[in-house]
Amino acid sequence: MRMYDILHKKREGGELSTEEISWLVRAVTEGSVPDYQISALLMAIYFKGMTPDETVDLTWEMARSGDMADLSPIPGAKVDKHSTGGVGDKTSLIVGPIAAACGVKIAKMSGRGLGHTGGTVDKLESIPGLCMDIPRERFYEIVNRTGIAIVGQSGSLCPADKKLYALRDVTATVDSLPLIAASIMSKKLAAGADAILLDVKLGSGAFMKTLPEAVELAKLMVDTGNKAGRRTAALITDMDMPLGRCIGNALEVREAVEILHGTGDKRLTELCLELSAGMIVLAGLAETREDALSKAREAIRTGRAFKVLCDMVSAQGGDSSCLEDTGKLPLSPCGLTVTAAESGYIAALDAEACGLAAMELGAGRESKEDEIDYGAGIELLANKGSKVEQGQPIARLYAGSEGRCERAKERFLSALSIEKEEPEARPLIIERIG
Ligand code: URA
16 A cells, blocks of 8 residues: 555545555554655645544554553443543533442543643642552552542553644644544553433533534544444534532532532533433433433532542542642642632633743743642633623733733633623533534
8 A cells, every 4th residue: 555545645635545544544553654745735724524434443553553452341331421621620520420420431541732622630639649650450449449540641642633633733624523532542442431421511611613613523523433433423512611619620629519518609510410310311320311310419419529539639649638629639839819800791701811921920831841820720710601790800820920810810700701792692502513
């Protein structure tokens, strides 16, 4: 087989065969085709697209390009959840324990944050002592005992995706729907769960900025997962404003604890209950969404979900007393309060700009090598739709230095607009697919 022929076929809008895709992914993984030919192919795919069969083939081959997790030592239905990334999205810390408390097995690999979006690994690592790199046998043992373990993504998972993603990043081909679907779903297939729930974010803080794009991506990923033999469903959810009250690693752990105690932000609680219910249904542990929702609510009300989080944190070496008393979690020493310049309604609080402000505070990284300040971030005292009076505190910023707080304040203010009219509320759950 020749790379030139594959390139020519795709340039003309042809459909690549299973054999061609298999050859291609092997060649990418082994490094036997030059980057300029791979880059040209990515651009051809960007313009000509891929058929559903090609997308499934690409996904499977990328999944098989590295280690495939074997979760068979864990009895029961293993369900994974994936969010396409957002600002203040701490749902894995909440939904995992709720679903596990309802009998779902969660053996999860998560990623680190990059750019304006956060990552579950960084949030969990803000808990002193917690280890995200656990030997396989111990990982199985923790899931079997507590119902859940969350570890960092293994370096040998989907090497073909690493190579292709790095080239997409520098060739302006990241936002191709089949390439995004194959990239996300290959890692989910390799992570080994029987079923997958996708939370496709829509809005200013998300990859997908329009509803038709988000629906197309969600359908493509759901079809790809189902064709690959994994029960898959998706929710499209709003990411036009930050999710919940906190952005930043330890601050988000505090907020996760509040939600698990049943005392947190209503909108975030609603999303977490919906996602938990989706996972419970996919696991076959409830017939209907309503039944699953009531199980999820019960897991919070009885404190079982909070206990599952504490058990998981202790099993992974973390200090779970920080969850009992969240005042023991790191908090950066410099604080700055942002107040409303005028009275009115918060008409917009742009999620992406808030994520960038959190990054300025030290809560996120611009490049993979950057160090994170776990105690840095933003505590929102109001959000889109809130009525505020002039001088009322809107947010509290935390960082390691006053300079960082001042720079972040500028960014935060650029995210904010206050109007006289109350803005129209956008639904949190925009669409359900699958
Ligand atoms: N997340 C991924 O893992 N891959 C993409 O292509 C986009 C988002």
